Amino acid sequence: MPRDLILGTAGHIDHGKTSLVKALTGIDCDRLPEEKRRGITIDIGFATLQLEDFRLGIVDVPGHERFIKNMLAGATGIDLAVLVVAADDSVMPQTREHLEILRLLGLRHGVIALTKCDLVDETTLEVVELEVRDLVQGTFLQSAPLIRTSAHSGLGVPELKAAITETCRHIEARTGAEWFRMAIDRSFIVQGHGTVVTGSVTSGSGRMGDEVEWQPKGERVRVRSLQNHDQSVEEVHRGMRAAINLAGVHHEDVIRGQELATPGYLVPSRTLTIRLHCLADAKRPIKHRAPVRFHIGTAEIMGTIALLDCDTVDPGGWGLAQVFLEEPATATWGQPFVIRGPSATQTLGGGQVLQPVARKIRRRHLEMLERIERLWSGNADERALTVAWFGGFSGFTPADLVRSANIAPDQAQPLIDRLAAAGALADVAVGQARRMLLHADMLKELDERILTVLSRLHEQFPLMATHDRQKVQSQLDYVGDDALVHAAVDRLIQRKLVIGDTRRIARADHKPKLSGNLRKLKDKLVLAYREARFQPPEPASFAGQAGGNAANLADLFEVCQAEGLLVRIADDIYLHSDADSEMRQRISERLSNGPGMTVAEIRDLLGTTRKFAVPLCEYLDRIGLTRREGDLRVLRQAAPSEAPQG
Numbered sequence: 001m002p003r004d005l006i007l008g009t010a011g012h013i014d015h016g017k018t019s020l021v022k023a024l025t026g027i028d029c030d031r032l033p034e035e036k037r038r039g040i041t042i043d044i045g046f047a048t049l050q051l052e053d054f055r056l057g058i059v060d061v062p063g064h065e066r067f068i069k070n071m072l073a074g075a076t077g078i079d080l081a082v083l084v085v086a087a088d089d090s091v092m093p094q095t096r097e098h099l100e101i102l103r104l105l106g107l108r109h110g111v112i113a114l115t116k117c118d119l120v121d122e123t124t125l126e127v128v129e130l131e132v133r134d135l136v137q138g139t140f141l142q143s144a145p146l147i148r149t150s151a152h153s154g155l156g157v158p159e160l161k162a163a164i165t166e167t168c169r170h171i172e173a174r175t176g177a178e179w180f181r182m183a184i185d186r187s188f189i190v191q192g193h194g195t196v197v198t199g200s201v202t203s204g205s206g207r208m209g210d211e212v213e214w215q216p217k218g219e220r221v222r223v224r225s226l227q228n229h230d231q232s233v234e235e236v237h238r239g240m241r242a243a244i245n246l247a248g249v250h251h252e253d254v255i256r257g258q259e260l261a262t263p264g265y266l267v268p269s270r271t272l273t274i275r276l277h278c279l280a281d282a283k284r285p286i287k288h289r290a291p292v293r294f295h296i297g298t299a300e301i302m303g304t305i306a307l308l309d310c311d312t313v314d315p316g317g318w319g320l321a322q323v324f325l326e327e328p329a330t331a332t333w334g335q336p337f338v339i340r341g342p343s344a345t346q347t348l349g350g351g352q353v354l355q356p357v358a359r360k361i362r363r364r365h366l367e368m369l370e371r372i373e374r375l376w377s378g379n380a381d382e383r384a385l386t387v388a389w390f391g392g393f394s395g396f397t398p399a400d401l402v403r404s405a406n407i408a409p410d411q412a413q414p415l416i417d418r419l420a421a422a423g424a425l426a427d428v429a430v431g432q433a434r435r436m437l438l439h440a441d442m443l444k445e446l447d448e449r450i451l452t453v454l455s456r457l458h459e460q461f462p463l464m465a466t467h468d469r470q471k472v473q474s475q476l477d478y479v480g481d482d483a484l485v486h487a488a489v490d491r492l493i494q495r496k497l498v499i500g501d502t503r504r505i506a507r508a509d510h511k512p513k514l515s516g517n518l519r520k521l522k523d524k525l526v527l528a529y530r531e532a533r534f535q536p537p538e539p540a541s542f543a544g545q546a547g548g549n550a551a552n553l554a555d556l557f558e559v560c561q562a563e564g565l566l567v568r569i570a571d572d573i574y575l576h577s578d579a580d581s582e583m584r585q586r587i588s589e590r591l592s593n594g595p596g597m598t599v600a601e602i603r604d605l606l607g608t609t610r611k612f613a614v615p616l617c618e619y620l621d622r623i624g625l626t627r628r629e630g631d632l633r634v635l636r637q638a639a640p641s642e643a644p645q646g
């Protein structure tokens with residue numbers, strides 16, 4: 001099986017990178033007319049080389065300091081680098097800067113090529129070799145092969161190929177499922193075909209006909225056709241250069257820095273949480289609020305750094321930070337980035353993404369910092385739980401774990417199931433047919449908030465037996481899904497920590513507190529209703545007896561209702577619960593043995609007055625005992641033949 005890998009060049013301008021690629025491949029990467037005229041590389045160029053089983057896509061980058069941003073775009077997704085140093089010029093500023101950038105990008109493999117060896121004598125070669133060895137000391141190139149070459153004479157080209165092949169053998173293959181991802185570095189129009197975008201595939205694979213998400217636009221687009229180095233292919237995968245013909249995309253809307261990915265994989269965000277490193281030989285530390293150019297993938301975005309756990313990141317040091325960007329970026333956990341100064345004259349540092357989609361975090365918020373650090377854990381469960389925790393009451397999705405905790409796509413659900421079985425995560429039903437994934441602490445927190453609000457309300461209104469569910473909900477200090485709160489209250493009711501129904505709730509341990517006087521008043525009131533039967537008194541009529549407790553009358557009626565002593569028929573009309581049961585029994589008995597009854601007949605049956613008869617009938621309809629049919633009331637279940645009316 002041939003293996004696809006991407007090789008990038010690196011090194012100072014005019015050191016012979018493009019010439020060396022031509023000597024290796026026969027391909028001239030300087031494709032732009034301006035590049036041909038000026039004889040310098042401005043933008044990245046591409047070539048291909050097969051070495052034994054390795055199919056190499058080559059990205060040739062510009063060395064000029066003004067085009068570092070293009071170098072950065074080209075260096076994204078490379079597997080190995082050839083660091084080029086001209087023998088007649090030795091180590092120069094962009095030799096250092098490119099090497100630093102490759103280190104910041106986390107590159108692990110490479111070869112060093114000493115070029116233009118035809119121009120200098122042996123002594124110079126030896127001196128330059130020492131200088132280069134000195135430069136790469138302590139970097140991933142420390143023990144890399146160093147090959148003397150000349151693009152003009154062809155010296156060392158076979159040896160360089162052999163060294164590259166050997167290096168490729170040491171690049172560990174990535175196994176396991178991956179989602180597709182490609183950062184766009186170029187786009188153009190092909191007559192008759194439309195927009196084509198190119199890039200290095202950094203993850204997974206894409207096939208003809210696939211729907212991919214075009215980020216940060218968030219649009220779904222279809223892969224119409226695919227090419228790899230001018231060859232039509234059915235599929236492209238990690239390690240390949242790809243040219244993708246997209247259906248329904250305008251060329252003008254495509255810019256370098258956008259990405260194509262499996263739908264749901266990437267989520268654009270202007271705020272990212274990062275581990276930030278300041279280059280060891282930086283002139284000054286990175287300060288809080290430093291304006292920067294943030295390079296990630298093929299994108300370059302202006303932003304501001306907020307340091308979370310320190311005031312400065314000193315040269316050679318690390319800190320936790322957030323970056324606030326002017327345009328949204330798409331990132332994944334652990335993805336490397338590079339920051340440069342706002343005037344783009346120097347590379348300041350770089351690091352890795354901890355939260356690709358973040359909310360602003362307060363500086364020196366110790367609990368948060370401790371959580372953030374857990375995101376860098378080598379333990380996948382710990383990272384996943386932390387992502388779930390940061391999901392808060394909004395919860396999280398399996399895709400969030402792939403993007404933000406570096407969980408393989410086919411491992412996300414098994415991991416969720418396992419952690420849910422252990423009680424660390426919760427998979428809860430909300431609303432009719434929806435489920436939500438949450439960190440178990442979020443449910444506990446929600447339960448606590450509900451119980452706390454109820455306690456507070458019970459304390460504030462000691463006579464009230466229950467409280468309105470909506471009112472409780474509005475006091476939760478909660479921004480999120482109402483359905484989740486309903487589900488939480490329902491669960492508290494099931495667990496018997498809360499009593500109530502869809503309308504009113506109370507803590508199960510709450511007992512309305514009544515003073516001696518109020519208790520007496522309550523007893524009197526209940527007795528009065530019991531005796532009045534179907535001609536109940538008006539609540540206001542108790543104001544006189546209540547005296548100083550008049551203000552508590554409404555609460556007292558609530559208590560009586562909640563305790564099941566009184567039943568509310570309409571505003572200001574209550575029945576004693578015995579009268580209520582008697583009424584239901586009498587009416588249903590009469591109606592099941594005879595024809596429908598008018599309001600007047602019901603009035604006479606109950607021995608009440610017209611004032612009460614109408615509300616009582618409406619109440620009986622409302623509770624589902626009776627149904628109105630013209631002027632008559634009939635039993636709701638009684639007449640199935642006439643039932644289906646709407």
Ligand SMILES: Nc1nc2c(ncn2[C@@H]2O[C@H](COP(=O)(O)OP(=O)(O)O)[C@@H](O)[C@H]2O)c(=O)[nH]1
Pocket residue numbers: 011012013014015016017018019020039040041063115116117118119149150151152153
């Ligand atoms: N004598 C000599 N000149 C070279 C060699 N390689 C490149 N050059 C010249 O150096 C200049 C810059 O080369 P180029 O490949 O464009 O450098 P790049 O900026 O690193 O891509 C060109 O004029 C090349 O002809 C070499 O091996 N020997």
Ligand SMILES: [Mg+2]
Pocket residue numbers: 017018019040041061062063
């Ligand atoms: Mg060049």
